[in-house]
Amino acid sequence: MVDIGAGDSDMGPDDIAIIREVYDNENAHEAFELELEKALEAGCSIIVVEPSRLGDETARWISVGNCLHKTAVLSGIFAVGTGLIWNERPYLCTPLAALSLLCTGLYTISWQFDPCCQYQVETGTDKLGKHPALAGVVPASSVVLVRKDNSRRKILHTSVSLLATAFCAWRIYDTYK
Template identity: 60%
Template sequence: MVDEAGDRDESSNVAIIREVYDSENAHETFEYELERALESECSLIVIEPSKLGDETSRWIAVGNCLHKTAALSGLAAIVTGVLWGDRPYICGPLGFTAIITCGLYTVSWQFDPCCQYQVETDTSKLPHVELLAVLGPSSPTFLVRKDDTRRRILHTTITLAALSITAWRVYQAFK
C-alpha cells in the first residue's frame, strides 16, 4: 500500500504499491492505491502485487495495440490510396480499420489516466534506480509516466488523412 509518509517521495514523485494483505479486501485497496497514484501523476509507479501489475500491463498493452493499429492501418490506407487510386477495395478496409481503432482509442483510453504510462521492463532505464534496493524479492511492475500528446496527434492526423483519401477513392469508384 502507498502511505503518504513512508512510500511516497514527493520530491521525486514516486509511488510504491506494496503487497500487504492486511484485510480480506486487499485487492480493492491495491486498486484504490493505484488509482490515487495515477491521478496524482507520479513519474514512477511500482506495483508489487503481481495480479494488479499483470492487469495493468495488459490494459496498457491493449491501448498501445489500438494506437499502433490505427497508425499503421492509416498509413497503409494512405499509401495504397495514393498508389492504387483505381482500387478502393484495398484502401477502403485499411481506412475503415484506422477509423474504428482510432475511435476506440479515443473513446476508451484517451481520458484514462493509465494511458499516460508505459510498462518499463528494463530496470536500468528507470528514473529512480536507487528505489530497487528498497523493494523486496518480488518482481514488481514498473509504470513510467510518458507524455503521449505527440502520439495522439500523430495517430489522429494519420487517421483523418486516411479517412479523407479513402472517402475520396470510394467516391470516385462509385461516381
C-alpha cells in the same frame, strides 16, 4: 518517494509511488486498486506496483491501448499507401482506413481519459537502473509504470486515421463520380 501502502496521500508529479503488497484484510485487492488510482491521478512520475495480479492487469490494459494506437497508425498509413499505389482500386484501401478509424474511436472512448494511458510499462533493468531512487527497492516481480507525455501520440493516430478516411472517401468519390 511515497510509499502508498503506508497511507500517505500527499503525492505529486515528481514522486515515486510504491504500492506495497501487504495483505492486512480480506479487501486487500480493492485497497491496492484504490492506491493505484490515487497514484495515477496524482501523476506520479514512477509507480511501482508490487501486487502481481494488479500489476499484470495494469500492464495488459496498457498493452491493449498501445496495440490500438499502433494498429490505428499503421493501418492508416497502409490505407494511404495502397490508395496511392493502386489508385484505380479504391476498395483496397477502404478496409484499412475503416480499421484505422475504428481503432482510433475505441482508443478515444476507452483509453483517452483514463489516467493509466499516460504510463508505459518499464521492463528493462538497465532503464530502471537510471533511477537512483529505485536502486534495491524494486522486487523482480513488480510492474514499474513510467509517466510519459502522450499528447503527440494521440494527435498522431487521430490525424493519420482522419487523413486515411478522408483520402479513401475522396478516392471512392473520384472513381465513381
